[in-house]
Amino acid sequence: MRQGKVYYKDYLAGIITESNEGEYVFQYDKNYVREHPKEFITFTMPVTEKPYTDKRLFPIFDGLIPKDWLLEIASKNWKINSNDRMGLQLACCQNCMGVVSVVPIHEEDGA
Numbered sequence: 001m002r003q004g005k006v007y008y009k010d011y012l013a014g015i016i017t018e019s020n021e022g023e024y025v026f027q028y029d030k031n032y033v034r035e036h037p038k039e040f041i042t043f044t045m046p047v048t049e050k051p052y053t054d055k056r057l058f059p060i061f062d063g064l065i066p067k068d069w070l071l072e073i074a075s076k077n078w079k080i081n082s083n084d085r086m087g088l089q090l091a092c093c094q095n096c097m098g099v100v101s102v103v104p105i106h107e108e109d110g111a
Contacts, residue, residue: 004090004102006061008032008041016061016102018086026058027051041100057085064093064100 002018006026013036014028026045033049040046042060052058065088066074074080080087090104 002086002090003105004093005105006041007101007103008036008039009099011036011039013039013041013100015105016058016086016089018057023053023055024057024086025051025053026061057089060100061085061089061093061102064096064098064102065089066092 001020004016006013006016011032012029013032014026017025017027019025028047028049030049032039033047037047042058045052045058045060056062062085065071065085071082071088074088074092075082078087078091080091082088089102093102094104095101
């Protein structure tokens with residue numbers, strides 16, 4: 001299982017998880033739901049206490065991953081297969097230009 005803390009602006013918005021079975025789950029943080037109920041990370045994922053699940057990485061997160069030649073550089077430098085979308089997201093999406101970023105959670109860190 002791999003996880004990342006999802007930030008919207010400077011706020012912890014939630015946690016993105018890839019299960020060992022390859023399913024993706026995004027869960028908004030309870031404090032974020034209470035304090036920022038109208039500040040969704042994307043129109044397709046309104047703020048809710050219910051988790052979002054999918055067999056593919058959600059478009060909002062997949063869109064953060066570098067493309068083309070930059071993807072090739074990232075993939076080679078971190079030795080990550082370009083099809084490993086969660087691995088690329090955790091390696092490349094900590095300091096994105098937009099308002100959403102993803103910071104890896106290491107097992108020893110916990111959520």
